[in-house]
Amino acid sequence: MYVVVSPAVSLNGSESPDRNPDQGSGRGVSVVLTPLDAAGLPNGPAETVSPESLATAVQEREAAGRPRWVWDDTAHWYPMLLAAGVRVERAVDLRLSHAILRRSALTSGSALAASAPSAWDGPRALPARQRQETTLFDFDEGPVPSAGELDSLAEFRLQRAAITASGDPSRLGLLLAAESAGALIAAEMQFAGLPWNARRHDELLTRALGPRPAPGARPAEMEALLARIRHELSDPEANPDSPQELVKALRRAGIQTESTRSWELRNIKHPAIEPLLAYKKLSRLLTANGWNWIDTWVTGGRFHATFVPGGVVTGRWAADGGGALQLPHAVRGAVIADDGWKLVVADAAQLEPRILAALSGDRAMAAAGRDQDLYNGIVASGAVDTRAHAKLGMLGAMYGGTSGESGRMLPRLAKAYPHAIRFVEDAARAGERGEIVSTRLGRSSPAPSDAWLDGQDAGGDGSEAARRRAQTEARSWGRFTRNFVVQGTAAEWALCWMAGLRGRLSELAGPAAALTDGPHLAFFLHDEIMVHTPGELADDVARIVRETAAEAGRLIFGDAPVQFPVTVAIVDSYDEAKD
């Protein structure tokens, strides 16, 4: 059973749907709930409810039969339901699904793929704090649509038709279910927030930087380092906050450097370098995750990150605000479970090479990862001599690295794991030819831009410079498609993992407790998840985390002989979880 949730639109246009109404203000249009069968045909009476009574109506239907809620944008509808204490089990996010189906090679012949760009290709609903800062619609392509174009019933039927007619409905069906579940999870995680102890964070900052300085002033530790830098450079004006000025100051002191990047400075022998590197480290901590960050992002002991499902072309999530996907290890000690609660932190071990082994059907690589660290398994097979080399080589193979240690490992890996290496090489060659590549479940890469295609044309019969530029661009796009298939399929695995985990957590404690009263997902980072749970359930959660990881592998790869082990830590503080 599906129920479409859509704004009521009157024919005279006096009520127009607003994708970003002021939540909770009472303004906004009525909402229609339309029951549908799997083919998209009505199978019950539609009901019109006021915005104020939407949550109650959803709650009632959820309790009665757990329908699959169909709406244009989870980021628009679900936060207000969550704020009212309503959790839904299943949903279809039409906007996220549309983005996948429009581009997928599996649905290239569908009416949906052929349709003109519309509001369905537009951006997600924005969180409240950004609404005044951005225009409502900001399109990369196509005209600005009228809001009335967002006809969720029609779009749902278009999507069902595209999926049914695709060569492999089960793959796309799984992908869209996982993507939509991810949208629910993202909203729930933002609602619950990551437990964040501002006092502990302040202690960490004070230990590293000194006490919080007055606004605009440097912390004491940075001031002390600055004095040392200036002394060692014999330059009382040296300014490490400006790369341009710093390069000049370094050159005046006889230090030849092209940039002020830490890795370049690290190779220079000069007494100013050590305090300079320390200064840069502290400066980064201060500006990115210092006291201002706490003031901006921590409220009520929680960091309410905005996760953006589908925000990355490969299908990875992006984040918006607070740098949620780049929380530095230096402040993870401030992530502390509530009293009597635990953090269950789980990390998929060597996820991407395992994904590659499964994608390519490379039995030797699958064997290398069986019941052990995959990189150690590669060493044990005799292909390379150390774990570091195995890791470097595999990352290079998946990223398209050619130089250094990584490039030197490639021939050995290609010999030991020919199927795996050929798989990524094929993806790279396809990209270089301008072709599209797809993940296991059917998310396809974007076509190269017109500028890229023009460049390739120009390289064919143009000057030597044009030819070289074309080759450089071709190889660059090849590195993108090479990585796309692995990173994108790893993202699918992670979505399936999370979706399965979410379901099992709600079974464990009951759906009523699943928002914040019981074990719930609190954080996600590409191949790592965190559950905030009452302490007495932590062992159960840890077991479920492992089981759902294995299930995700079976869902996507069937009985492929590749394991997907996870390292699980039950801790009070995020920094106790080993990386």
Next chain:
DNA sequence: TACCCGCGCCAC
């Protein structure tokens, strides 16, 4: 004042 871009660095 508002915007834009390059730099550098954080995460995976």
Next chain:
DNA sequence: AAACGTGGCGCGGGTA
């Protein structure tokens, strides 16, 4: 040792 994928973000320094 630094070149090889996906991102976000704050800053300095420039422009409109």
